[in-house]
Amino acid sequence: MSFPNLLELHPHLVEGIRGRLTANQPLSTVTWFRTGGPAQLMFQPADEDDLSLFLKKLPKDVPVLPVGLGSNLLIRDGGLEGVVIRLSAKGFGAIEEIGNGRIRAGAAVPDKRLAEAAAKAGLGGFAFYTGIPGGLGGALRMNAGAHGTETCQRMVELTAYDRGGSRHVLTNADMGYAYRHSSASGDLIFTSAVFEGVPQDEAAIRREMADVVEHREKAQPIREKTGGSTFKNPAGTSAWKEIDAAGCRGLTVGGAQMSEMHCNFMINTGEASGHDLELLGETVRARVLANSGIRLEWEIKRLGQFGAQEKIEPFLGQEGEAA
Numbered sequence: 001m002s003f004p005n006l007l008e009l010h011p012h013l014v015e016g017i018r019g020r021l022t023a024n025q026p027l028s029t030v031t032w033f034r035t036g037g038p039a040q041l042m043f044q045p046a047d048e049d050d051l052s053l054f055l056k057k058l059p060k061d062v063p064v065l066p067v068g069l070g071s072n073l074l075i076r077d078g079g080l081e082g083v084v085i086r087l088s089a090k091g092f093g094a095i096e097e098i099g100n101g102r103i104r105a106g107a108a109v110p111d112k113r114l115a116e117a118a119a120k121a122g123l124g125g126f127a128f129y130t131g132i133p134g135g136l137g138g139a140l141r142m143n144a145g146a147h148g149t150e151t152c153q154r155m156v157e158l159t160a161y162d163r164g165g166s167r168h169v170l171t172n173a174d175m176g177y178a179y180r181h182s183s184a185s186g187d188l189i190f191t192s193a194v195f196e197g198v199p200q201d202e203a204a205i206r207r208e209m210a211d212v213v214e215h216r217e218k219a220q221p222i223r224e225k226t227g228g229s230t231f232k233n234p235a236g237t238s239a240w241k242e243i244d245a246a247g248c249r250g251l252t253v254g255g256a257q258m259s260e261m262h263c264n265f266m267i268n269t270g271e272a273s274g275h276d277l278e279l280l281g282e283t284v285r286a287r288v289l290a291n292s293g294i295r296l297e298w299e300i301k302r303l304g305q306f307g308a309q310e311k312i313e314p315f316l317g318q319e320g321e322a323a
Contacts, residue, residue: 003040018046027075035274036075039084047091055165066189068135077274078305107137124200127208131216152177158193221259225268231296240264246291253280286316
């Protein structure tokens with residue numbers, strides 16, 4: 001499937017732009033699941049000024065979606081209408097110490113790279129990022145966390161651009177952080193953030209980081225095409241326990257499977273479509289609901305249009321009864 005070429009419909013968009021513009025860019029090349037249809041237009045801005053200019057020029061009725069490393073993203077087979085903005089490491093991947101235990105980092109920085117920079121600076125509190133397979137833009141948006149620490153405990157303030165290209169600085173309090181959630185406006189594109197740690201011996205930090213890596217390698221299917229944790233943990237229990245209890249460990253739909261190693265991880269075993277993966281997820285939700293009455297919430301973001309003849313109802317359309 002392909003969309004009408006936005007660059008042909010709006011040729012003025014390229015004027016003065018220094019970043020890369022690609023019509024009908026396949027998103028299967030940028031998501032960890034390696035599935036999904038194209039973006040109508042992908043824009044990789046050169047820097048903040050380039051991003052601001054493009055947003056000011058883009059017609060207001062064209063949808064915009066920022067995409068980071070694609071680690072927890074499921075793109076449907078019909079693709080994404082509008083513009084996908086993907087921040088480059090060159091323009092948004094800088095890290096610098098700014099004193100008083102603080103580090104400024106670009107939104108394109110991988111989480112584990114921030115952990116490494118903090119360790120070198122002798123700043124504790126960042127080891128948990130070693131085990132999160134994503135970038136800081138996504139971590140800031142969803143309050144990513146692991147091993148008892150969340151992004152909201154380290155982030156001081158961030159810089160963002162709105163749909164009209166205006167710059168904003170948001171404090172931690174402005175973000176309305178909760179478990180795997182922020183209340184920041186969905187049209188904001190985060191470009192950088194300031195984080196604060198605590199002084200700690202580098203050797204001790206690196207032991208913590210090694211423990212995180214060891215746990216991840218033993219417990220998670222990190223060498224598979226996966227999107228990380230599929231569902232949020234419900235209150236008072238763990239998603240994987242409920243999935244296991246419902247008999248869904250190893251469950252398959254087409255080329256998609258709930259991992260045998262960690263059954264809250266969904267994997268593409270080779271040729272899964274976006275439809276296979278989402279149908280598997282909703283099948284799991286329906287079976288958990290029938291087994292325990294718990295309504296699992298997706299942690300993976302599912303975006304875009306279904307392919308031709310495709311449609312999937314939440315909980316397979318049986319929210320009020322056993323599946």
